[in-house]
Amino acid sequence: MRIGVLTGGGDCPGLNAVIRAVVRKGVEVYKHDFVGFRDGWKGPLEGVTMTLDVPAVRGILPRGGTILGSSRTNPIKVEGGVERIRDNLAASGVDALVAIGGEDTLGVATALAAEGLNVVGVPKTIDNDLGATDYTFGFDTAVQVAVDAIDRLHTTAESHHRALIVEVMGRHAGWIALHSGLAGGANVILIPERPFDIDQVCDYVKQRFEQHYAPILVVAEGATPAKGTMALQAGELDAFGHVRLGGIGQVLEREIEARTGYESRQTVLGHVQRGGTPTAYDRVLATRFGLHAIDAVHEGDSGVMVALQGTEIVRVPLSAATRELKLVPLERYAEAEVFFG
Ligand code: F6P
Numbered sequence: 175m176r177i178g179v180l181t182g183g184g185d186c187p188g189l190n191a192v193i194r195a196v197v198r199k200g201v202e203v204y205k206h207d208f209v210g211f212r213d214g215w216k217g218p219l220e221g222v223t224m225t226l227d228v229p230a231v232r233g234i235l236p237r238g239g240t241i242l243g244s245s246r247t248n249p250i251k252v253e254g255g256v257e258r259i260r261d262n263l264a265a266s267g268v269d270a271l272v273a274i275g276g277e278d279t280l281g282v283a284t285a286l287a288a289e290g291l292n293v294v295g296v297p298k299t300i301d302n303d304l305g306a307t308d309y310t311f312g313f314d315t316a317v318q319v320a321v322d323a324i325d326r327l328h329t330t331a332e333s334h335h336r337a338l339i340v341e342v343m344g345r346h347a348g349w350i351a352l353h354s355g356l357a358g359g360a361n362v363i364l365i366p367e368r369p370f371d372i373d374q375v376c377d378y379v380k381q382r383f384e385q386h387y388a389p390i391l392v393v394a395e396g397a398t399p400a401k402g403t404m405a406l407q408a409g410e411l412d413a414f415g416h417v418r419l420g421g422i423g424q425v426l427e428r429e430i431e432a433r434t435g436y437e438s439r440q441t442v443l444g445h446v447q448r449g450g451t452p453t454a455y456d457r458v459l460a461t462r463f464g465l466h467a468i469d470a471v472h473e474g475d476s477g478v479m480v481a482l483q484g485t486e487i488v489r490v491p492l493s494a495a496t497r498e499l500k501l502v503p504l505e506r507y508a509e510a511e512v513f514f515g
Contacts, residue, residue, distance in 0.1 A: 176208070177270050180212075180214055181193070191235050191311070191457045214279060221262040277299070279298075296464065298311065314456045321354050328358075340441050341444075359390070364392070365396075369398050370397060372399055373433075375391070463487065466489070
């Protein structure tokens with residue numbers, strides 16, 4: 175069999191570990207051969223490929239990013255996109271595709287599988303917000319990066335008696351904020367699932383200073399104020415219609431300083447959370463996903479995604495991954511609220 179592999183959407187620590195596992199088991203155990211498609215769905219759409227054999231995946235296990243490149247290209251939005259992909263796969267002699275990606279990439283995979291193409295999905299996102307899998311690789315690394323930053327910010331916040339705001343990724347789901355805030359001992363955690371009340375946030379800030387400590391606030395980029403409390407600017411849209419976020423940290427910096435009189439500063443972690451070497455946990459999860467994905471392809475399965483349920487890797491319909499986002503349940507958020515202020 176000849177199998178195509180692509181990585182789409184935002185990159186994520188552990189992508190290379192998946193690619194390596196797919197290729198190593200596929201070649202060494204099943205005797206299949208591979209073709210790498212460059213830059214997400216742009217590769218099969220435009221027929222841009224690269225060699226993907228065992229030498230190509232040597233040494234990539236600890237490397238961040240993706241050797242295949244990535245993009246947010248949406249072929250469904252391109253006139254004749256599905257047909258072009260079908261023709262390019264046929265021209266490369268590809269029998270099946272392994273698509274490694276998040277909500278958007280797997281949404282396209284779901285549509286292509288419905289059109290009769292052989293596609294197996296591997297869930298990926300640092301946001302950990304895909305349904306049907308308990309965890310996605312990349313999340314643990316992103317949380318660790320944020321916790322390292324929070325640990326460092328505590329000492330400078332104390333020295334300068336400032337409120338420090340750490341803006342982390344998480345467009346729709348606050349998992350990174352919740353976990354890094356809990357692990358880093360944040361005094362306030364703000365997530366998209368629970369619109370915040372700025373007066374309450376300022377009360378927590380004042381309370382913390384009154385105890386002679388400096389507050390650390392962890393805020394997900396998608397966190398929003400409760401309706402009618404504070405105005406926010408709208409951002410641009412990408413090819414999948416997502417708003418380009420960023421800026422809530424800055425808004426909070428200004429509002430907290432103006433409302434409490436305490437000096438406030440923001441740190442936006444941004445893409446630092448996605449770059450660099452994956453944690454051991456993410457390497458293991460990504461490797462197991464890759465091994466199970468190639469098993470699925472070898473067995474002729476299609477329209478499925480590998481997923482972590484408990485400690486087992488299972489197969490679920492691709493559509494289950496994208497049906498609904500896995501948001502932070504409010505009772506999980508309430509656990510963290512005990513430590514606010
Ligand atoms: O979906 C992963 C993610 O890292 C989000 O947390 C973030 O909102 C988005 O990607 C940023 O994407 P871009 O790479 O386009 O800036």
